[in-house]
Amino acid sequence: MCLGIPGQIVEITDADRLMAMADISGVRREVNVSCIAEGPLQDLVGSYALIHVGFAMARIDEDEAAKTLEALRGLGEAQETLEAMEDGARALEGTS
Amino acid sequence: MRYIEEFRDPKAAKALLAAIETVVGEIGATADKPVHIMEICGGHTHAIFRYGLDRLTPPGIEFIHGPGCPVCVLPMSRVDECVKLAERPEVIFTTFGDAMRVPGSRKSLMQAKAEGADIRMVYSPLDALELARRNPDREIVFFGLGFETTTPSTALSIQQAAREGLANFSVFCNHITVPPPIKALLDDPHMVLDGFVGPGHVSMVIGTTPYDFIARDYGKPIAVAGFEPLDLLQSVLMVLEQIRDGRAEVENQYSRVVPREGNAVSLAAIEDVYEKRPSFEWRGLGEIDESGLRIRAKYKAFDAEEKFGIGYGAEKRVVEEVEGCACGEVMTGRIKPTGCPQYGKGCTPEMPLGALMVSSEGACAAYWQYGGLRGFDQSDVPVEAAE
Numbered sequence: 001m002c003l004g005i006p007g008q009i010v011e012i013t014d015a016d017r018l019m020a021m022a023d024i025s026g027v028r029r030e031v032n033v034s035c036i037a038e039g040p041l042q043d044l045v046g047s048y049a050l051i052h053v054g055f056a057m058a059r060i061d062e063d064e065a066a067k068t069l070e071a072l073r074g075l076g077e078a079q080e081t082l083e084a085m086e087d088g089a090r091a092l093e094g095t096s
Numbered sequence: 097m098r099y100i101e102e103f104r105d106p107k108a109a110k111a112l113l114a115a116i117e118t119v120v121g122e123i124g125a126t127a128d129k130p131v132h133i134m135e136i137c138g139g140h141t142h143a144i145f146r147y148g149l150d151r152l153t154p155p156g157i158e159f160i161h162g163p164g165c166p167v168c169v170l171p172m173s174r175v176d177e178c179v180k181l182a183e184r185p186e187v188i189f190t191t192f193g194d195a196m197r198v199p200g201s202r203k204s205l206m207q208a209k210a211e212g213a214d215i216r217m218v219y220s221p222l223d224a225l226e227l228a229r230r231n232p233d234r235e236i237v238f239f240g241l242g243f244e245t246t247t248p249s250t251a252l253s254i255q256q257a258a259r260e261g262l263a264n265f266s267v268f269c270n271h272i273t274v275p276p277p278i279k280a281l282l283d284d285p286h287m288v289l290d291g292f293v294g295p296g297h298v299s300m301v302i303g304t305t306p307y308d309f310i311a312r313d314y315g316k317p318i319a320v321a322g323f324e325p326l327d328l329l330q331s332v333l334m335v336l337e338q339i340r341d342g343r344a345e346v347e348n349q350y351s352r353v354v355p356r357e358g359n360a361v362s363l364a365a366i367e368d369v370y371e372k373r374p375s376f377e378w379r380g381l382g383e384i385d386e387s388g389l390r391i392r393a394k395y396k397a398f399d400a401e402e403k404f405g406i407g408y409g410a411e412k413r414v415v416e417e418v419e420g421c422a423c424g425e426v427m428t429g430r431i432k433p434t435g436c437p438q439y440g441k442g443c444t445p446e447m448p449l450g451a452l453m454v455s456s457e458g459a460c461a462a463y464w465q466y467g468g469l470r471g472f473d474q475s476d477v478p479v480e481a482a483e
């Protein structure tokens with residue numbers, strides 16, 4: 001919960017709400033991009049960001065994304081975050 | 097040198113360790129008269145144990161594990177209030193999974209869920225917002241928990257709920273801030289702290305200026321650090337060099353992610369939605385002035401404390417901790433986890449008695465995970481003042 005996880009913004013899904021689809025370690029998850037939205041939203045597509053509980057908090061470059069993901073994997077935090085995302089999906093269905 | 101080959105760049109790690117050894121020698125720090133460096137963030141505590149940094153670095157460095165695990169410092173009375181909220185029939189209580197096993201005085205959220213309360217683990221407050229949209233006949237309460245890394249996300253979610261007029265969404269706000277407990281620890285005459293490794297992702301939000309008081313008013317060095325073991329070693333070296341040179345500055349080892357001024361959008365959202373509480377209770381540390389946030393009156397429709405008449409301080413706050421549990425002493429670095437009479441006996445990650453055993457960022461759980469039942473060698477030595 002305290003450590004962000006790197007993700008790549010792949011598509012803007014709802015420009016009004018500043019929502020985008022991110023690829024987080026191979027898992028797709030909708031995230032809010034208001035904290036990194038400086039220029040045109042479309043410019044974010046393809047870029048990497050540190051994502052904290054569903055909010056992209058800082059843009060990072062690809063190399064930093066790879067290093068951070070490796071560090072998080074080493075700590076077991078990447079797996080924990082991916083599980084939390086699954087929990088979130090289940091919560092919406094009312095099955096968790 | 098058991099773990100060094102696991103580092104991304106073992107050669108760089110060895111070079112940093114050699115430099116650290118040299119500076120520790122120049123300072124003249126030894127196992128009997130060590131320098132005390134506090135890593136504030138629980139993520140750093142976890143990384144230190146995972147990579148054995150406390151054992152790879154010379155015995156002249158003593159790591160003190162700071163209060164930077166939000167789950168660990170959550171007061172028991174607040175857990176009790178969560179359980180009460182969750183047990184209301186109209187409520188769907190949403191929370192980060194980390195909080196599920198924190199012991200309350202009656203039960204944890206996990207136990208309440210097993211007994212039938214509608215509690216759902218979510219990844220994001222956005223999930224709670226979506227639940228509110230899908231379940232207009234239910235009250236969705238989100239358990240707002242964490243430091244400045246998660247505070248903006250709850251603030252932005254409340255702003256979104258306000259824009260949509262989602263009347264069935266509210267936040268039980270328990271957000272806390274990093275600088276006040278550091279000040280409280282620095283003011284504690286029993287604490288011996290020579291320098292700090294500052295939190296990386298918190299600083300991404302707040303920047304580095306909130307730490308200026310550490311250098312300016314207390315004359316202590318701090319280096320904000322990333323999460324890679326190399327980042328940690330580098331920042332420890334920066335702190336040691338400051339100590340050797342008699343400097344006290346706020347340095348930023350993690351400048352590739354942390355801007356000095358923080359993240360403007362996050363800070364604006366925090367400012368819009370929250371105000372400081374006069375004081376807030378930290379498990380093991382007691383009440384700390386201006387260390388917690390509450391939701392401003394203009395958003396009171398989304399404040400679970402208002403909506404359900406809970407408030408803060410309405411009930412007797414300090415619920416006694418369990419007999420024989422030494423969480424407070426571990427939290428302030430007075431003893432190591434293995435010095436607690438409950439460690440590995442009454443208290444394990446499966447059945448935590450104290451909150452430090454709940455999350456992998458808690459010092460006791462980190463000890464347990466990487467040191468096991470016996471803990472570490474030398475670990476029973478208390479960290480009392482050398483002078």
Ligand code: SF4
Pocket residue numbers: 420421422423424426433436437438439440443444449450451452453460
């Ligand atoms: S071992 Fe358990 S009871 Fe003892 S200090 Fe750690 S968390 Fe608290």
